[in-house]
Amino acid sequence: MKEKAIILVVAIVFLVQGCKEERIERNRTNTAANEKIVTLETDQSQPILKKGREKEMEKTRTGNKEAYQKPDDETLKKKLTPLQYKVTRREGTEPPFNNEYWDNKREGIYVDIVSGEPLFSSLDKHDSGTGWPSFTRPLETDNIVEKEDRHLFMKRTEVRSKHGDSHLGHLFDDGPPPTGLRYCMNSAALRFIPKEDLEKEGYGDYLKLFERSQRKER
Secondary structure, X not given: OHHHHHHHHXXXXXXXXXXXHHHHHHHHHHHHXXXXXXXXXXXXXXXXXXXXXXXXXXXXXXXXXXXXXXXXXXXXXXXXXXXXXXXXXXXXXXXXXXOOOOOOOOOEEEEEOOOOOEEEEHHHEEOOOOOOOEEOOOOOHHHEEEEEEOHHHOOEEEEEEOOOOXXXXXXXXXXXXXXXXXXXEOHHHEEEEEHHHHHHHOOHHHHHHXXXXXXXXX
């Protein structure tokens, strides 16, 4: 009887996780459809059609992809704190509500602590109540890699950086609109660059995102 009960519990867990994976993919598909065409205003106040954020940044991305590289392990051990190394290289998890960015409300972008590749923006950050920095979508989807994670007897979606191969956190399907997704990240895997420092840090082209956001608020 105990064996049958265990088998039943495992089956239920996998069924629930499978449904979550379907919802994540459905949310991502819906988001892509909603952002495919957006209306922007020109200086003459004439509407023009353009693709979403990825298209807007396509020709003006600051970073040189060749510069986003992962140092060797010995260098990383010297560069990173023990917690940063544990999270990024050993798939660790930092404590909730006791990390650097969970309650950070400043404007700016978040880059990989290892490679410097842009990952998320404060414009997409939200308070998930989990104690970890959470985002509704990536700043640069090309810098995000999703992998199946079956640790802890459950199926989850791990999020890693493409160039640094850093473990960042996990992706869930319980986020707010417009995507319905929650990228739950570890602060230890990120470096925050304030809006006012973007230019001098080499990410100046991302300033336009915040300028556009300010215009909308007016």
